[in-house]
Amino acid sequence: DSGVTQTPKHLITATGQRVTLRCSPRSGDLSVYWYQQSLDQGLQFLIHYYNGEERAKGNILERFSAQQFPDLHSELNLSSLELGDSALYFCASSFQQGSVEAFFGQGTRLTVV
Amino acid sequence: AQKITQTQPGMFVQEKEAVTLDCTYDTSDPSYGLFWYKQPSSGEMIFLIYQGSYDQQNATEGRYSLNFQKARKSANLVISASQLGDSAMYFCAMREGMGSGANNLFFGTGTRLTVIP
Numbered sequence: 001d002s003g004v005t006q007t008p009k010h011l012i013t014a015t016g017q018r019v020t021l022r023c024s025p026r027s028g029d030l031s032v033y034w035y036q037q038s039l040d041q042g043l044q045f046l047i048h049y050y051n052g053e054e055r056a057k058g059n060i061l062e063r064f065s066a067q068q069f070p071d072l073h074s075e076l077n078l079s080s081l082e083l084g085d086s087a088l089y090f091c092a093s094s095f096q097q098g099s100v101e102a103f104f105g106q107g108t109r110l111t112v113v
Numbered sequence: 114a115q116k117i118t119q120t121q122p123g124m125f126v127q128e129k130e131a132v133t134l135d136c137t138y139d140t141s142d143p144s145y146g147l148f149w150y151k152q153p154s155s156g157e158m159i160f161l162i163y164q165g166s167y168d169q170q171n172a173t174e175g176r177y178s179l180n181f182q183k184a185r186k187s188a189n190l191v192i193s194a195s196q197l198g199d200s201a202m203y204f205c206a207m208r209e210g211m212g213s214g215a216n217n218l219f220f221g222t223g224t225r226l227t228v229i230p
Contacts, residue, residue, distance in 0.1 A: 002157070033217055043204065043220035056217055088156060092218075101148070102218065104158035 003027065004093050006105035014113055018079040021108045025072055025093030031055075032074040033094075033102060034066055038087035049074055081112045116140060117205050119221035126195045127229050133180070134190040134224045136205030145209045147188040148218065149179065152202040161203075164188060195228045202226075 003026035013019055025032050034046040036059075045058035049068035060066075063081075068074040078085060088109050092102035118137045126132035138147065149161040164172045164179045172179040180189040192199055202225050206218040 002159075035218075035220075042222050043206075045217040045219070048217055058217060090158060092158075101160045101163055103160065104150075106157045109156070 002103040002105065004029075004091055004103050004105035006089075006091050006108050008108060009106060010109050010111075012111045012113060013081060015081055015083060017081050017112075018077065019081065019110065021076040021078070021089055021091075021110070023074045023076070023091030023093075023105060025074070025091070026103055029093035029095050029103075030072065031094045031102075032068055032072070033092040034060075034074070034076050035090040035092065036087045037090065037107070038084075040084075041087075043090075046076070078110070083112050086110055086112045115221075116219040117207055117221035119205055119224050121224045122222075123225045123227070125227050125229055126192075126199075128197060129194055131191060131193045132195055132226065134192070134203050134205075134226065136188045136190065136221060138186050138188060138205075138207050140186075140207065140209055142209040145207055147179070147181070148206040148208070149177070149188075149190045150204045150206060151199075152204060152223070154201070158204075162190065192226075197228050197230060200226060200228045 005024040007022045030051045032049045037043045046060040047066045048056040052068050063079050066076045088107045090107045091105045094102045145166045147164045151159045162174045162177045164181045171181050176193045178191045202223045204223045205221040
């Protein structure tokens with residue numbers, strides 16, 4: 001168990017809908033990273049938050065947004081969902097921005113039908 | 114250009130044998146870190162081993178070792194005494210600018226390792 005908790009584990013929704021994925025980092029970790037793993041794009045970095053502030057954006061679509069709350073949990077919001085958004089979404093956390101390792105959650109498998 | 118290249122989509126190894134999974138990287142940043150992760154069929158990402166660009170020694174963690182050849186920009190993972198439970202996808206990843214600012218991992222496409230009894 002990495003200590004990073006993601007909910008829900010599975011999510012099935014229809015095209016055009018909006019969903020929210022939640023991540024609770026390891027106790028004490030200030031950094032939260034979101035990654036998307038899809039069959040055609042592989043593992044891609046989406047966004048990084050550190051202590052509530054956005055620090056870096058990767059290949060994140062405008063339909064997607066994220067935030068990190070004062071208790072350090074993070075949410076990834078995906079809207080106007082398309083079939084191609086079906087993927088495994090990972091959250092990872094680390095104590096510092098440049099920490100050696102990032103602990104990954106179990107992921108949320110999103111299926112858009 | 115791809116930052117991380119894994120050229121072996123799939124590998125087979127006999128149980129108890131050693132296996133090397135290849136990884137090459139591309140960066141102009143002198144400070145970087147190289148990571149290997151294991152992803153079993155259940156889906157979670159498990160951190161295995163880390164090598165910093167300034168580390169003099171090759172990293173080792175139990176049965177895992179990282180063969181770091183800086184001039185060749187390669188960071189191959191060596192798994193010794195393979196076990197059936199090692200069957201999984203293995204990802205090589207890199208983080209540039211270690212210890213500074215916002216850092217994220219760039220992943221390779223992965224190698225699926227199958228351990229044969």
